[in-house]
Amino acid sequence: MSNIEQTLSIIKPDAVERNLGDEIKSEFLKNNFKILKEKKIKLEKQEAEKFYQVHQTKPFYNDLCSYLSSGPIIVMVLEKEDAIAGNRKLMGATDPKKAEDGTLRKKHGLSIDKNSVHGSDSLENAKIEIDFFFKD
Ligand code: CMP
Numbered sequence: 001m002s003n004i005e006q007t008l009s010i011i012k013p014d015a016v017e018r019n020l021g022d023e024i025k026s027e028f029l030k031n032n033f034k035i036l037k038e039k040k041i042k043l044e045k046q047e048a049e050k051f052y053q054v055h056q057t058k059p060f061y062n063d064l065c066s067y068l069s070s071g072p073i074i075v076m077v078l079e080k081e082d083a084i085a086g087n088r089k090l091m092g093a094t095d096p097k098k099a100e101d102g103t104l105r106k107k108h109g110l111s112i113d114k115n116s117v118h119g120s121d122s123l124e125n126a127k128i129e130i131d132f133f134f135k136d
Pocket of ligand 1: 118
C-alpha cells in the first residue's frame with residue numbers, strides 16, 4: 001500500500017547565506033521529493049520560539065531560536081512515499097560530524113546549530129509545522 005506523506009523542510013540561515021538553496025532543492029528533487037509549496041522568509045525571534053516550542057526546556061533553546069531568526073530561511077512542503085523518514089535519512093544526523101557521507105548535513109552543515117536543514121520528525125509534527133508556515 002502506498003504511504004504518501006508531506007513533511008516540512010527548512011533550509012536554515014547558514015545555508016541560505018551561502019547560496020545553497022538551489023543546490024539543496026535540487027537534491028530533494030533528485031531524491032524524488034515533490035516541492036509542493038515554498039517560500040523564503042525571515043522569522044522574528046518570537047516566531048522561532050513558537051516554532052521550536054517542543055524544545056523549550058532544552059539548554060540550547062534560546063540560542064536555537066536566535067539562530068533560526070538570524071537571517072532568511074526557505075521553508076518547503078515536500079511530498080513523496082514515506083517522506084518523513086526519507087527526508088530524515090537524506091538530511092543525516094543532527095550533528096554534521098556524525099552524519100553519514102552523502103547526506104545534506106554531512107555535505108553542507110557547519111555545526112550542530114548551523115546544520116543547514118530542518119525536517120519534521122513525525123507525522124504529527126509535520127502537520128503542525130506545515131500549518132505553522134502555510135496555513136492561510
Ligand atoms: P533541528 O532538526 O532543526 O531541530 C532542533 C535543532 O536544535 C537541531 O536541528 C539542532 O540544530 C539544534 N541543536 C542545538 N544543540 C543541540 C543538541 N545538543 N541536540 C540536538 N539538537 C541541537
